[in-house]
Amino acid sequence: MPAKKGSVRIRQLEFDDLSPVYYLGTTLFTAEKWPVLYRTWDEYEILERFMSDSEFSLVAEQGDELVGFAIGTIIEKHSWSYGYLLWLGVREDVQNEGVGKKLYEKMEMLFRKSGARIMMVDTAYDHKKAIGFFKKRGFENIEKHVYLTKSLGTLAKVKKVKKTSRKKVMPSKKTRKRI
Ligand SMILES: CC(C)(COP(=O)(O)OP(=O)(O)OC[C@H]1O[C@@H](n2cnc3c(N)ncnc32)[C@H](O)[C@@H]1OP(=O)(O)O)[C@@H](O)C(=O)NCCC(=O)NCCS
Numbered sequence: 001m002p003a004k005k006g007s008v009r010i011r012q013l014e015f016d017d018l019s020p021v022y023y024l025g026t027t028l029f030t031a032e033k034w035p036v037l038y039r040t041w042d043e044y045e046i047l048e049r050f051m052s053d054s055e056f057s058l059v060a061e062q063g064d065e066l067v068g069f070a071i072g073t074i075i076e077k078h079s080w081s082y083g084y085l086l087w088l089g090v091r092e093d094v095q096n097e098g099v100g101k102k103l104y105e106k107m108e109m110l111f112r113k114s115g116a117r118i119m120m121v122d123t124a125y126d127h128k129k130a131i132g133f134f135k136k137r138g139f140e141n142i143e144k145h146v147y148l149t150k151s152l153g154t155l156a157k158v159k160k161v162k163k164t165s166r167k168k169v170m171p172s173k174k175t176r177k178r179i
Pocket of ligand 1: 028029086087088089090091094095096097098099100101102122123127128129130131132133136
């Protein structure tokens with residue numbers, strides 16, 4: 001359904017947004033397009049961020065429709081504070097209309113306010129649009145990172161780790177992959 005045209009409002013993510021944001025993400029981070037993003041996007045990721053970083057969890061609304069989200073966190077290391085934009089997504093039918101830019105600008109402003117000195121983002125190495133988008137926002141020093149996978153066969157299926165218990169003790173998957 002096409003979004004109702006009108007001004008876009010950026011606000012903090014609320015509890016009722018968790019499910020729509022998750023489903024919007026599943027339409028953007030698909031296994032075919034972006035396998036790594038697909039694997040790391042799940043409902044616990046958003047819930048964790050909402051519970052620990054609600055200040056940096058934003059949604060974009062157009063009319064009464066949720067059309068985008070931005071999820072970030074602050075990483076403190078050696079007395080430096082980094083603002084890490086973990087996820088940014090805009091509904092496909094309203095892309096290229098400035099929604100991503102508004103979400104991004106609000107997030108950068110929040111990071112600045114919280115004292116972050118450097119902002120980080122990541123995306124797939126061949127995601128030309130996202131890379132172009134971030135370059136235009138002043139990002140540079142692009143570093144390539146290689147992911148490798150290995151099938152662990154049937155044993156992994158038998159010894160399936162319960163998601164909830166693992167996530168209680170581990171940092172966000174996206175944060176984890178940088179450590
Ligand atoms: C990346 C994404 C968030 C951008 O959102 P959007 O709402 O379409 O972007 P906007 O319309 O706000 O901004 C487009 C801006 O990016 C620029 N841009 C877009 N594609 C570009 C490209 N290939 N090269 C250079 N600049 C580009 C435009 O020029 C415009 O900048 P300007 O307004 O300053 O001229 C959106 O495409 C998306 O959700 N993609 C799928 C999810 C994703 O990959 N997220 C990022 C990784 S987590």
